[in-house]
Amino acid sequence: AQKVTQAQTEISVVEKEDVTLDCVYETRDTTYYLFWYKQPPSGELVFLIRRNSFDEQNEISGRYSWNFQKSTSSFNFTITASQVVDSAVYFCALSEARAAGNKLTFGGGTRVLVKP
């Protein structure tokens, strides 16, 4: 069965600090897909990134970067020079290639609070 664990429930930082969100996943499938979503205080879920299991390249998008390590089953997310607008709950999610349909299994989320 697939499982996603986000051990950090809440992280509080001061603006301009870097913050890293941990995500550890479990799956028996050899092909799978990992995602990060952001849920700001307004409540919607915003897609940030998708990573395939066969592509271990790290990715950077502006102040956001992602570190995918298959050996440790982790897909961590770093916000560099955090801003108040980064305050949100961030979810890591997993989808297995062999599973029927396209079910996303989410972690419990990490609430990030960026103080001015």
Next chain:
Amino acid sequence: DSGVTQTPKHLITATGQRVTLRCSPRSGDLSVYWYQQSLDQGLQFLIHYYNGEERAKGNILERFSAQQFPDLHSELNLSSLELGDSALYFCASSFKPGLDKDTQYFGPGTRLTVL
């Protein structure tokens, strides 16, 4: 704005009642998904429809049902409502028929409060 629309935004009802949540996917998307977000259970997958047919079922109660219509919009019906059904219900959509595990884009959600 993801392009996925959900109505209503808020719904307040009483225990034992029945409600219908509506979702319109992004233009061209063939798949629709429903998720429930509650404080105790987190974000849980309920059901996936592709082009009108059910593709996968998750932790969806028997009191809940869904369907996807020919115009691809979807409805989630919740009946015999209980206090514990109070949650944020999300709809998501995705497109590529050849890529079963395509990225899902979420709507703004419907917040259901059962009193």
